[in-house]
Amino acid sequence: MVVGDIATGTDVVVIGAGPGGYVAAIRAAQLGKDVTLVEKNAYGGTCLNYGCIPSKAFVTASSLAHDAGNAEEMGIHADPAIDMAAMTSWKDGVVDQLTGGVEKLCKANGVNLMEGTATFADENKVRVGHDGEGQGSESIEFEHAVVSTGSRPVQVPNFEFDGEHILSSRDALALDAVPESLLVVGAGYIGMELSTVFAKLGTDVTVVEMLDSALPGYEDDVARVVRSRAEDLGVDFHFGEAASEWEEMGEGITVRTENADGEVSEFGAEKALVAVGRSPVTDTIDLDAAGVETNDKGFIETDDRARSNVEHIYAVGDVAGEPMLAHKASKEGQVAAEHIAGEPAALDYQAVPAAVFTDPEIGTVGLTEAEAEEQGFEPVVGQMPMRASGRALSMNESEGFVRVVADEPSGFVLGAQIVAPEASELVAELALAIEMGATLEDVAATIHVHPTLSEATMEAAENALGHAIHTLNR
């Protein structure tokens, strides 16, 4: 034990203050528990500081600049100039406001905040180490623990992040000049969002992806809409290429890639952004000391109460497995807290919606047609193309669609795939439909405001029922 170690006790210790941890901490405190939340870096975690929020700030700003510069057809002549340093500091201001809010909410709810790095000492004790001045550590004895240490970017061999030539998403969200050119390694959702952002800001973007399509995991016709719009923005895609090495070249770099046949290609760019996935932070907190097990991918496996194999130690958020999304983290944090407080909470939701903030956006929830079939449903599908939507056209948009998947005999809505402006918002209605056990008829019969994009949801449901008004029926 380090000199100066002080031992305190708490009902619940929460390790990591991202959207999993801070929600768990606040809810547990609301339910009367004495809660200590330990964070080693920044309140709000990856999501508020380096992920969801910064990326969406740039998505909004880059879209505004790009749209205004490309609206002659609508009678708008503008040639926006980008001050990237100002854009980044605006983004920092937004982040500060939100992380400050998290800190305030924690305090207002009576959560004890502790800065430091937590590791397990045993199954009822964590040690919190403090860096820098006042260095040392203290111990906290707990009745319940919530592990919410999040994830970190996967490192591609030879491509160590240096913040200058080889950027992580975090680095890319803190630039103070728009790069002339950018090589993006990985066409997953983070790579696609950031490729779109930089292409809209005027960067020459090239994407290399090991697999054979953009947004692997999304259905072809969904991914195709986004990829083709990215191509219109000037993004150049190379599939089946794995980044193997790089070197400095003049002001920039040259990146070499290899395809499946071992053929090598070279790409020059000012910088490279590597975004090939994220892995859980479960290797730096001495889980062994507490007896908590991880699976072969490093995730902590949890039950429907968010408990690990050790009954009183919970795991929520990115450490607890896919989908690694902030709102899944928060739901798990909430359920963990409620269960700890003795409430009858469970992770019994039907579906976790997801969005990709590309152009257009993607919003998905529940099952695809293929998944529904696999699970033994008799799926029926209804679709409304955005080119038939009055609101989309009045926004000068026409790409994409809303698709609804349902079980034909019962009519229950099982899933939706949306690729459209505001898809991230539109998916909310369908998530509620799925949770409620709503049928196609329920969605179709609900009056939707005209003219809105959400009318397309109603129309897709009507299309599945065979009586759409604004599309020809299948």
Next chain:
Amino acid sequence: MVVGDIATGTDVVVIGAGPGGYVAAIRAAQLGKDVTLVEKNAYGGTCLNYGCIPSKAFVTASSLAHDAGNAEEMGIHADPAIDMAAMTSWKDGVVDQLTGGVEKLCKANGVNLMEGTATFADENKVRVGHDGEGQGSESIEFEHAVVSTGSRPVQVPNFEFDGEHILSSRDALALDAVPESLLVVGAGYIGMELSTVFAKLGTDVTVVEMLDSALPGYEDDVARVVRSRAEDLGVDFHFGEAASEWEEMGEGITVRTENADGEVSEFGAEKALVAVGRSPVTDTIDLDAAGVETNDKGFIETDDRARSNVEHIYAVGDVAGEPMLAHKASKEGQVAAEHIAGEPAALDYQAVPAAVFTDPEIGTVGLTEAEAEEQGFEPVVGQMPMRASGRALSMNESEGFVRVVADEPSGFVLGAQIVAPEASELVAELALAIEMGATLEDVAATIHVHPTLSEATMEAAENALGHAIHTLNR
């Protein structure tokens, strides 16, 4: 009878091809009826040609120009120039695409389209007059009729629309130059939407309203957000002022108004837009000949099958009363068609959502707290301010809120008032919640994508339940 009168027969005659009429016609045809749709002017009615769609096209375009020109804080420097003639012709292109679509959909579903002005000859016959070449008329014998002749702007005494100095909303949506200054008479939703549009395009806008607030009919705290943003855009409001007369003055006009004490004020402007409400078009179709009655406001009163006092004659849309909204028209058109075809359809929805496309937008559905109380519920209210929404801040927006009204004992969601970016879309989820009989808990338990504006809906529900995470609870 006019020379050249030809009599044909049809199962269903629909008079007027707006969102009430064309939907009725298509649905009746889908259900196997022989349908004749008579339109004297333009497919799509007011909504597609002069209302919903043109106004939303201008809302989008003016917002884009204004936002881009005011985004230094976000690192965007632009000084957009507006080519109003181009903006108007882009809008015309959008309208043409949609009205062409309506015509195609009618034909594809087998609806007989007839151009001309219909009047009732008796309770089973309409006469259709044709103007211009091929002048004359024909008679159509029908089994069922649907009256969907819409509405026209209310005329203020002394303020006859001339398209030059005194504009209707239709005129205002067809300008080919941005007016230097505009006096808007009426602060209802049409007046407020168009005031915002022109203020964003650089027009000096003054609003005079007879009542004492903007957006009468909306709750104070909702209207206040929109009014205060309009004031930030430079709109100058004068309440309690009734426009009494006007005269030409130099290049423009002077408008005189009177307050309740008879005091006269004068306002100079290039043009005036008069938007003080709309009245039903029921005085030009010889309803008497068919025995169809109207009330003292000129509306045709209908039952829950959309039938007038004459059983086989239906009335839908603006002629059938408030709310005069396109989606209410379409729902009534659908129910009329289904009932005519012998289906067990009824106007049994719980709520008609409504939106105002100001800045920020307003979306409302169901009951306000006061209405819920009046109706004998025990309302509980939950609210989430947009300044606590990560998505709002990342859009550089922070005004407004989502409010959810529920019945406390049962938890049933009864209504919502939203004033926020994309409120017109956000309201869809709450409309579904109300139709489904969802409780606060159901909405709160549904996972919402982070970061989205729709999270505020979940948070408002949690706030009503007393356990919100991102707001302090009441």
Next chain:
Amino acid sequence: SDEEVSTPEGRVFAAPSARRLARELGVDIAQVDGSGPGGRVSDADVRAHADSGGDADDGS
């Protein structure tokens, strides 16, 4: 966070509030007969099942 294998037979269609009620009353919602469209389970169905002395699940 293991994927549960859902089948049309195994998946219960019920609002979140009905699911919570079932947990509160110690009812296995999969055993409840739903009276709603398609067999959707309502609060009332859960209560009726509990009142009829239906099974108790192992709760938390």
